[in-house]
Amino acid sequence: MHDASSPTLPPVPPEPLAPGLKQRHLTMLGLGGVIGAGLFVGSGAGISVAGPAVTVSYLIAGALAMLVMRMLGEMSAAMPASGSFSVHAERALGRWAGFSAGWLYWFMLVVVLAVEATAAAQIAHGWVPAVGQWLWVLLFMVVFTVANLTAVKNFGEFEFWFAALKVTAIVVFLVLGALAVFGLLPDTDPVGFGNLTGRGGFLPNGWDGVVAGVLSVVFAFGGLEVVTIAAAETDDPARAVGRAVRSAVVRILFFYVGSMLVIVTVLPWTAQRAGFSPYVKVLDELGVPSAGQIMNIVVFVALLSALNANLYGSSRMIFSLAERGEAPRGLLKVSGRGRGPGGGVPRRAVLASVAFGFVSVLLNLRWPDSVFLYLLNSVGAVLLFVWGLIAASQLRLRRRLERETPGGLPLRMWCFPWLTWLTLAALLAVLLLMLTDDAARTQVLWSAGATGLVLLVAVVRQARAGRSG
Numbered sequence: 001m002h003d004a005s006s007p008t009l010p011p012v013p014p015e016p017l018a019p020g021l022k023q024r025h026l027t028m029l030g031l032g033g034v035i036g037a038g039l040f041v042g043s044g045a046g047i048s049v050a051g052p053a054v055t056v057s058y059l060i061a062g063a064l065a066m067l068v069m070r071m072l073g074e075m076s077a078a079m080p081a082s083g084s085f086s087v088h089a090e091r092a093l094g095r096w097a098g099f100s101a102g103w104l105y106w107f108m109l110v111v112v113l114a115v116e117a118t119a120a121a122q123i124a125h126g127w128v129p130a131v132g133q134w135l136w137v138l139l140f141m142v143v144f145t146v147a148n149l150t151a152v153k154n155f156g157e158f159e160f161w162f163a164a165l166k167v168t169a170i171v172v173f174l175v176l177g178a179l180a181v182f183g184l185l186p187d188t189d190p191v192g193f194g195n196l197t198g199r200g201g202f203l204p205n206g207w208d209g210v211v212a213g214v215l216s217v218v219f220a221f222g223g224l225e226v227v228t229i230a231a232a233e234t235d236d237p238a239r240a241v242g243r244a245v246r247s248a249v250v251r252i253l254f255f256y257v258g259s260m261l262v263i264v265t266v267l268p269w270t271a272q273r274a275g276f277s278p279y280v281k282v283l284d285e286l287g288v289p290s291a292g293q294i295m296n297i298v299v300f301v302a303l304l305s306a307l308n309a310n311l312y313g314s315s316r317m318i319f320s321l322a323e324r325g326e327a328p329r330g331l332l333k334v335s336g337r338g339r340g341p342g343g344g345v346p347r348r349a350v351l352a353s354v355a356f357g358f359v360s361v362l363l364n365l366r367w368p369d370s371v372f373l374y375l376l377n378s379v380g381a382v383l384l385f386v387w388g389l390i391a392a393s394q395l396r397l398r399r400r401l402e403r404e405t406p407g408g409l410p411l412r413m414w415c416f417p418w419l420t421w422l423t424l425a426a427l428l429a430v431l432l433l434m435l436t437d438d439a440a441r442t443q444v445l446w447s448a449g450a451t452g453l454v455l456l457v458a459v460v461r462q463a464r465a466g467r468s469g
Helices: 023-032 043-078 085-093 095-127 133-149 152-181 206-221 226-233 237-266 278-285 291-323 347-366 371-378 382-404 418-436 438-468
Strands: none
Touching (some): 023 152, 023 226, 023 237, 043 085, 043 418, 085 095, 085 382, 095 133, 095 291, 095 347, 095 438, 133 152, 152 237, 152 278, 206 418, 226 237, 226 291, 278 291, 291 347, 382 418, 418 438
């Protein structure tokens, strides 16, 4: 196994997966991967603690996500692999890091996809009460398992149209909000900007409110990492990941911050409550008929889109782990003619990744009202641990990649190494702040326990490998 202190990096072996994704798939995956229930519903919690300054909270959280993605994009453009940051961590820090990053991310995704299936089932059950919540979960798991067992281009098409609907919904929302602010909607007076400074001012809860807002919204940016995983299944991974990372982060910041600015401008921040969609409240205020049902449909599609993307990302991550001997070798079998048309799908990896989703069917049957909360708490802060490993990997790999990439790096992290160190410090600060927050502490402790267990297994495996070597 490669020693992280060695001056050169071994070449990344060619991927056996079929290159069935196009640039448009990757671009929309980058845009749609993080536009989910965390934005459409979860943003209400950030507004309730930060007030109009939630826009600053989103800017801070978005900047942190943008820096992590820039680092990940730099490494992925130079070394495309279906294991993405897990492969990078192994090459930068050693087998323990690749094992830990890969398994933690896989664990997080398989739990989150079950959470998303549960949340979508709750909406569908509200529409058709005669069909039990658990039956809806079963239906979603079957449909998306079948979709991911076929050619990867089918996954790409699913995500392309799912993401297109979400992006369209946000653009329409931004346009309606801007027209309302300036009084350009029929039979309306200008809303103006009074709500930004009224009811306690722009910072009604001070900078403590902004920090609390960051803790509420930072996880909404999780999901961008799937872009670098999917890039390995394009015809030109280095070029594809560079373009997707550059475009996705800026546009997502625009959608997130723009949406929050519209919401806190059109309505007083005191009108928002955690657990209720601020988008519905704004559309109701603007007189849009059936606003609640419209947003329910958008949230429903967003959840199914995220479920689909997470199933894809988790299957490719565990496939990569198996390639490196960190997961059962039986998961390496791919369908059909390998990289030929319709082939190259890691079907056993897909089935392994969706297994917990089917287990969640039973959990929904037994505990339909509480399963969502318990599942979410179990992975609450894992994303921050993974982001920390990405930053540490980039810190170690940068100079070696510069030496060994012909023609120079296709994508470069800004102000290296200072912004990388700043990102690591910011991630540590967020974790420490979560420990001081009563609502977030449980998630950190559960996630720390899961991380500690994975690290213990990784160290034991590496020690055994050292003795046998």
